[in-house]
Amino acid sequence: MKYVFVVGGVMSGVGKGVASASIGAILQSRGFKVTALKIDPYVNVDAGTMNPTEHGEVFVLDDGTECDQDLGNYERFLGKNLSGANYMTTGSVYQSVINKERQLYYGGKCVEVVPHIPLEVIDRINNAAKISGAEIAIVEIGGTVGEYQNILFLEAVRMLKLSQPKDAVLVLISYLPFLSKDSELKTKPTQYAVRTLNSAGVQPDIIIARASVAVDQKRREKISFNCNIQKDDVISAPDVESIYDVPINFEKDNISGRILAKLGLRPRESDLQKFKKLSAKVRSAKKRVKIGIVGKYFGSGDFVLADSYISVIEAVKHASYSLGAKPVIEWLDAENFGNLGKYDGVIVPGGFGSRGVEGKIRAIRYCREKKIPFFGLCYGMQLAVAEISRDLLGLKDANTTEADQKTTYPVIDILPDQKARLAEKNMGGTMRLGAYPAMLQQGTVAAQAYNRREINERHRHRYEVNPEYVAGLEKAGVVFSGRSPDGRLMEIMELPRSVHPFFLGTQFHPELKSNPFSPHPLFVEFIKASLKRAK
Numbered sequence: 001m002k003y004v005f006v007v008g009g010v011m012s013g014v015g016k017g018v019a020s021a022s023i024g025a026i027l028q029s030r031g032f033k034v035t036a037l038k039i040d041p042y043v044n045v046d047a048g049t050m051n052p053t054e055h056g057e058v059f060v061l062d063d064g065t066e067c068d069q070d071l072g073n074y075e076r077f078l079g080k081n082l083s084g085a086n087y088m089t090t091g092s093v094y095q096s097v098i099n100k101e102r103q104l105y106y107g108g109k110c111v112e113v114v115p116h117i118p119l120e121v122i123d124r125i126n127n128a129a130k131i132s133g134a135e136i137a138i139v140e141i142g143g144t145v146g147e148y149q150n151i152l153f154l155e156a157v158r159m160l161k162l163s164q165p166k167d168a169v170l171v172l173i174s175y176l177p178f179l180s181k182d183s184e185l186k187t188k189p190t191q192y193a194v195r196t197l198n199s200a201g202v203q204p205d206i207i208i209a210r211a212s213v214a215v216d217q218k219r220r221e222k223i224s225f226n227c228n229i230q231k232d233d234v235i236s237a238p239d240v241e242s243i244y245d246v247p248i249n250f251e252k253d254n255i256s257g258r259i260l261a262k263l264g265l266r267p268r269e270s271d272l273q274k275f276k277k278l279s280a281k282v283r284s285a286k287k288r289v290k291i292g293i294v295g296k297y298f299g300s301g302d303f304v305l306a307d308s309y310i311s312v313i314e315a316v317k318h319a320s321y322s323l324g325a326k327p328v329i330e331w332l333d334a335e336n337f338g339n340l341g342k343y344d345g346v347i348v349p350g351g352f353g354s355r356g357v358e359g360k361i362r363a364i365r366y367c368r369e370k371k372i373p374f375f376g377l378c379y380g381m382q383l384a385v386a387e388i389s390r391d392l393l394g395l396k397d398a399n400t401t402e403a404d405q406k407t408t409y410p411v412i413d414i415l416p417d418q419k420a421r422l423a424e425k426n427m428g429g430t431m432r433l434g435a436y437p438a439m440l441q442q443g444t445v446a447a448q449a450y451n452r453r454e455i456n457e458r459h460r461h462r463y464e465v466n467p468e469y470v471a472g473l474e475k476a477g478v479v480f481s482g483r484s485p486d487g488r489l490m491e492i493m494e495l496p497r498s499v500h501p502f503f504l505g506t507q508f509h510p511e512l513k514s515n516p517f518s519p520h521p522l523f524v525e526f527i528k529a530s531l532k533r534a535k
């Protein structure tokens with residue numbers, strides 16, 4: 001087993017996840033079996049209980065694990081489905097050590113933070129690699145070097161490097177500020193980051209220099225001399241137009257050659273054709289398609305963060321690129337948005353709680369009446385059902401009981417098996433989570449898009465379309481084109497093409513399975529319809 005650890009220096013948000021995913025993709029393109037893991041420093045046992053404005057999107061895996069959005073990057077870059085074994089947090093690691101201690105697993109020993117916590121971390125990495133049959137595990141450590149929270153994970157790196165010096169490399173992705181045109185890239189913060197790593201007992205083998213521009217020779221020498229690494233081990237990582245250019249850029253500086261040499265692995269032919277083709281496609285995309293996303297998890301102080309909907313954004317991009325277009329995405333605050341008429345397509349993505357619900361319903365009605373392509377994801381689908389119930393069925397205050405417990409018409413209601421859990425306040429990891437099959441009704445928009453009868457998509461919800469209202473909705477013209485195999489749960493709702501160019505909602509999250517190399521069919525259909533309107 002070989003290990004590539006990735007840590008971040010200077011500040012967060014410099015693209016550690018994309019860098020880790022890219023390193024994985026590059027090594028995979030060289031014929032190695034790769035898997036990727038994320039270690040998050042928080043005490044939450046998983047990401048499921050966190051508000052997206054705190055920590056970005058909650059990504060969901062096939063097995064129902066609610067995890068960090070970086071797992072989404074790994075899946076998209078590696079083209080693989082990962083499992084819960086690829087994700088751990090401080091909370092989950094402590095939880096298993098404590099459980100083992102209760103079972104006398106440590107045979108009467110004093111169980112200590114060091115070495116037992118790092119040993120558990122290493123065990124878990126090995127286990128994930130074993131499950132996936134990987135030769136190389138990419139392990140991204142969350143947080144930034146110098147934080148108290150991730151010190152035990154660095155300790156795991158130290159212990160592993162000590163026992164298997166030829167099997168592990170440490171990559172530091174660090175930020176080089178660039179203050180103005182008359183200035184230079186500054187390396188001092190990176191030097192401090194390396195000293196901090198040194199004080200944790202580890203030395204980086206490779207430094208990825210993230211900056212708005214490429215690192216020049218002079219700065220390369222400076223980093224090399226002051227950070228104690230070879231010049232060739234400094235990899236330049238300037239801003240790029242598309243994240244899928246990152247692997248190509250890293251390879252310009254021969255990152256895989258350097259990593260493989262350090263791991264004692266013989267380099268094999270590299271084949272980044274897939275990424276090169278994609279990159280060319282992005283560059284040559286002439287058409288533009290304007291997509292509005294109506295959500296509520298954007299605001300952070302004075303700033304707007306798109307992180308909460310990262311998979312939705314990526315899925316829109318994948319579909320657009322495949323159709324020779326570039327999306328122009330705009331954020332619309334569900335509680336306060338202007339004229340939707342200027343958009344070629346509108347998405348109402350997933351969400352929770354009552355805030356913003358009425359605004360979203362208004363947006364959906366506008367799209368339905370003005371025939372603007374509309375795509376509802378999970379909450380977006382549920383609220384489309386509420387909107388149609390109010391307007392076409394005349395059920396005045398129809399709603400989801402999540403937003404209004406006292407509604408006369410609970411057209412969206414809690415899943416039966418969720419009731420007890422809510423009553424007990426048993427919230428973590430208890431929704432309907434992960435991949436479930438659904439059957440498509442032939443001749444519908446969904447069935448044509450997928451071009452198959454059975455699908456398998458990822459879920460994360462507590463509520464569903466209330467079966468009591470299904471017949472009425474169908475009479476009003478709604479087509480439930482996707483249902484659970486037993487027919488009980490409504491998985492996709494749509495309006496026929498004769499009525500609307502594209503009006504479709506899914507109870508699941510199609511964005512979680514979209515990939516730049518195989519865009520999701522429903523997103524492709526939605527963008528197709530939006531491009532028609534753009535014309």
Ligand code: GLN
Binds near residue numbers: 380461462463464
């Ligand atoms: N809040 C809704 C539910 O729990 C929708 C969830 C979502 O959009 N992921 O059913």
